Ligand SMILES: Cc1cc2nc3c(=O)[nH]c(=O)nc-3n(C[C@H](O)[C@H](O)[C@H](O)COP(=O)(O)OP(=O)(O)OC[C@H]3O[C@@H](n4cnc5c(N)ncnc54)[C@H](O)[C@@H]3O)c2cc1C
């Protein structure tokens with residue numbers, strides 16, 4: 001069968017607002033490049049306001065048509081748009097983002113000019129001058145906030161989507177940006193209360209433990225917080241609400257995927273093969289981080305006599321391979337090509353743990369409404385985790401999958417109202433719908 | 440046993456899959472001319488609108504068929520010779536069968552208007568129709584849809600998504616009025632108009648016009664009103680696709696005549712789905728069922744019979760669903776366009792015109808008969824249980840929350856509905 005959609009004419013081209021928005025955003029990127037080439041050192045204020053202002057104005061302009069449009073699904077033309085259907089623009093963005101990550105992680109000195117533009121803000125919030133991570137944090141938060149506005153506009157017909165998005169905005173801005181900055185300003189450890197082991201793996205490494213405990217009462221509380229969140233709160237919350245309480249309501253990686261990544265969610269691979277690969281990789285990463293953590297502790301307990309340098313080396317490799325390459329370069333850089341949740345789906349060890357709980361011990365499920373599914377495929381297409389939702393729905397089965405982050409988009413795009421995310425008694429989860437006549 | 444199925448739509452494929460589930464040994468061959476692999480016809484509109492590509496509409500990956508030993512042949516069956524149990528293809532090949540299942544679906548209905556065959560005039564049923572529509576609607580500036588059913592509104596939405604102005608010519612005095620009660624029909628009509636579709640009621644077509652005898656240039660109504668357009672979608676329903684059976688002795692009427700076991704007049708030949716017509720439909724049931732859901736249910740039943748568990752078709756409690764632009768619609772049980780004297784009906788509508796609810800019940804014992812939901816998602820299990828068990832309208836209204844299926848955090852209306860209902864009944868008992 002030849003690909004029919006390739007022959008399509010493009011549906012009503014973008015509105016003037018969107019064109020203006022895209023133009024301003026491009027100017028913002030241009031300013032970033034100019035600043036990088038030294039001008040940021042000389043005119044930090046000017047470039048700071050230019051960059052931030054252009055990004056915000058561009059994003060808001062781009063979002064306006066979503067708010068003025070009627071209440072309803074807005075997926076028209078996604079498959080013909082080069083940006084969202086792996087066309088030249090998508091590849092361009094992927095290369096740009098991947099390149100940015102590579103420079104950020106390994107050649108930050110090239111970004112010096114750009115980093116300096118963040119100085120005013122960094123001094124204000126953290127009381128010290130900006131470094132590459134502050135630059136990254138600012139851009140990251142800005143991307144989440146701006147693209148959240150777009151997302152809210154796009155899904156304004158769904159209160160679930162709106163409230164969930166306000167939640168990720170809150171956690172990203174408050175817990176992942178402002179709070180750690182203030183902590184620094186108060187000479188406390190820079191701590192992220194919304195990230196836990198094993199996603200923030202180093203929080204359970206002996207070095208971090210030591211450092212935090214030695215830094216005073218607040219540091220002790222941070223260690224306590226981390227332990228409680230990982231071992232007590234995570235299982236309880238996941239049992240009651242599913243993985244989504246974290247992955248699509250709190251987590252910063254999830255926040256970026258849901259907002260900046262939303263235009264690409266349909267590019268996730270839905271094949272059975274991809275699912276198999278996903279399970280192998282994500283659980284291997286989990287094993288890797290558990291092994292690393294355990295070895296570090298054993299080693300530090302025996303004062304380095306068991307593994308010598310090996311455990312330290314392992315943690316360095318974990319940091320490089322998983323922490324930087326996977327979660328950053330691939331995880332975000334490949335959004336336009338592999339869908340918005342590359343990291344969450346294939347790499348995140350936190351997601352792996354949450355997923356195991358969700359699959360085996362949870363009240364969460366996506367209920368399929370009887371025999372109402374018409375197998376159209378919208379749900380599977382727009383599932384960012386690559387779940388073939390339709391495969392379950394058309395059989396009258398509920399969707400209970402370790403990887404489901406509970407974003408609710410399958411339910412939002414279903415034209416027949418077949419899917420409902422809900423928390424009900426655990427026992428009834430796996431009972432499929434069978435017509436009374438067939439019992 | 441060598442089972443041959445004509446048609447790889449939902450009916451044919453559901454048969455094939457279920458036969459394989461029940462019988463690991465049976466030889467299963469599916470012949471179809473439209474596409475190599477099963478796809479979801481219901482998703483045609485989304486391909487045009489760019490929500491999905493064709494590949495997304497395939498419910499199974501391509502390896503699935505081989506793995507389940509379902510043999511697929513892409514060919515057009517030209518002739519059935521049921522005496523010798525043989526099918527002849529257009530390409531000259533032929534195939535023998537032990538058992539034959541005909542699941543050839545429908546074709547768009549035509550009316551016989553002059554000009555119906557002009558370029559730019561078409562129905563929408565197959566993937567080829569969609570490709571044609573793609574070509575036919577390139578760079579056009581106005582379109583007309585004749586007929587106001589479900590496919591009509593889908594076509595209107597498709598064209599609308601490309602910014603093409605659409606007029607819908609509807610014979611009745613209100614949208615889908617032969618199926619919907621007056622209020623729902625009005626509400627949905629308003630919603631469609633609200634999207635910029637020009638709905639013209641009480642409008643009968645006389646002739647389709649062309650300025651160059653090749654391509655459509657407009658349409659003329661019975662009252663000699665003329666509308667210019669470069670595209671016409673004819674959506675006045677579908678009819679069983681059974682032309683290739685003409686030379687055989689198999690009994691047909693509108694469709695292939697079958698009994699409750701989907702047996703045709705010829706031994707070892709069965710028919711199911713859109714192309715089948717019940718010889719003796721149950722009272723209140725239509726002879727033709729032309730839905731995705733019914734195709735699936737019919738095929739599940741037939742697969743059992745084929746595999747030796749002879750089973751009569753029992754459609755169970757009726758249900759259907761659709762979407763009109765942004766309005767979702769679900770119906771359970773019997774909600775006819777007009778109720779009879781033994782029935783009562785309660786209707787509630789939200790002031791926004793985006794949500795509505797109807798419950799029909801028996802006048803005598805107040806047992807619930809059916810529901811309509813618009814802009815409200817409701818649990819099928821609950822609705823069916825209530826109808827089957829004959830719960831009273833009072834019980835139903837008081838327990839609506841149990842079946843509410845809207846996404847979490849959505850503003851729910853069961854209290855508003857209950858308030859309206861009990862206020863109403865008070866007034867009537869006064
Ligand atoms: C645009 C559209 C939207 C719809 N939406 C809905 C909906 O929302 N809900 C709902 O319930 N129903 C819907 N329907 C109706 C539903 O799709 C049909 O009832 C259903 O697809 C019928 O299935 P079937 O298997 O009986 O036939 P089909 O799906 O028509 O399959 C028959 C197949 O047989 C092939 N065939 C026919 N003759 C031959 C031959 N001689 N040789 C070889 N192959 C042959 C055809 O090419 C076709 O592929 C919709 C229909 C359309 C067109």
Ligand code: SF4
Nearest residue numbers: 383404405407408410
């Ligand atoms: S199954 Fe639905 S809720 Fe879960 S991740 Fe996929 S789209 Fe989101």
Ligand code: SF4
Nearest residue numbers: 373374376377379414
């Ligand atoms: S979007 Fe809804 S109707 Fe379509 S395949 Fe998914 S569950 Fe079924």
